[in-house]
Amino acid sequence: MENVFADISTAAVIVAHPDDETLWAGGTILMHPEINWTIMTLCRKSDLDRAPKFFKVMNILKAKGFMADLDDGPEQRPLEQTDIRQAILTTLPQRGYDIVLTHGHKGEYTRHLRHEEVSQAVVNLWKQGQLKAKCLLLFAYEDGGKKYLPRPRKDADIVIDLPKNIWQKKKDIIINSYGFSPDSFEAAVVSNAEAYELKTSKDTEK
Template sequence: MRSAIQKKVAVIVAHPDDETLWAGGTLLSHPEWECFVACICRANDADRAPRFAAVMQALGATGSMADMDDGPEQTPLPIPAVAEQVLQLLPYTQFDLIITHNIAGEYTRHRRHEEVSEAVFQLWEQQQLSSPELWYFAYDDDSRSHFPLADPTADIYLPLSPDIYQQKKNIITDIYGFSHDSWEAKITPSAEAFRTFSTVAEAAQWLNRNRILP
């Protein structure tokens, strides 16, 4: 999956590793994209933050991190605060493509994923972020009955080539440093999937059907 079309792409995620787990193969397949990754958590994590910087090099991207609360209690964050943090992280507000979390998350359950999804949609709806396309990660674990899997019914379903998948897996284990028997390494998807929207009305309808918050 390679294209000569150059795009300015924003990938907006909750945690360092989300960009790789859910879209890393897609980014590796498009070296011509000018990609910026905005991550709202863990900027002050002495282990994860420098690894995130190294991952950006491996993905051919640039990125920035913030340090919003990510404690185990998952205390809800105000969506306007998440949206403001996203705007502060991004170098500009006009993109050809924005990619972010599913409104229901990628597995059961992480509130920060849902909050980022909601915030990005509101920014797009209010035209504070501009892009002709908005893509949501499309994965599901069927209420923890299996590891998160790419949804084959999504608008885009991309089985990764062995080479791209190995590059992606190496980022998780060799750069992020997760052991080969860690949850992150075990669930690293070998296919990626996205729900795609070109109008606010279509996206709003889908979000209203699938939203979990509050």
């Protein structure tokens, strides 16, 4: 079902943090250089460490990067959906793309509130027509309630097996560009398959 990317010229990836775009969709981005990719992160614009690394990675991915600066403190206080939606609409350079990728409803592992909040905001903007796209792709991973590292969900609509060179480049970005240790959680979850839940126009009516 990877033909969802056929005849696609513009795509947006909307994530909570710098590195999420690579962890959950980096292989997809690398495999489709013909697409004009826009990548937006909702947090860490003022992070003097992560922000420069994010833009370095944008050069590697040949994507246009945009950052907002929503709270991402260790307390992870819930954010207002109106604030998240407003940040998306004011930070993205345009309101319409052929396809939009973002976090799954329950995030990708147990548990990161920001991932869940961003997913909810993107889906609602799309359903309301404020963010236009032919379809949405929601990252489809799970960790069995912390029993194992995140892996593609068995009920994923699309699973893309990454060629070894693409998987290696994805891992190199996490370790060498973002600076995570080879023994880190982030390096460990770099999967050789990427998975998505597909939402099309019929889902806007639900």
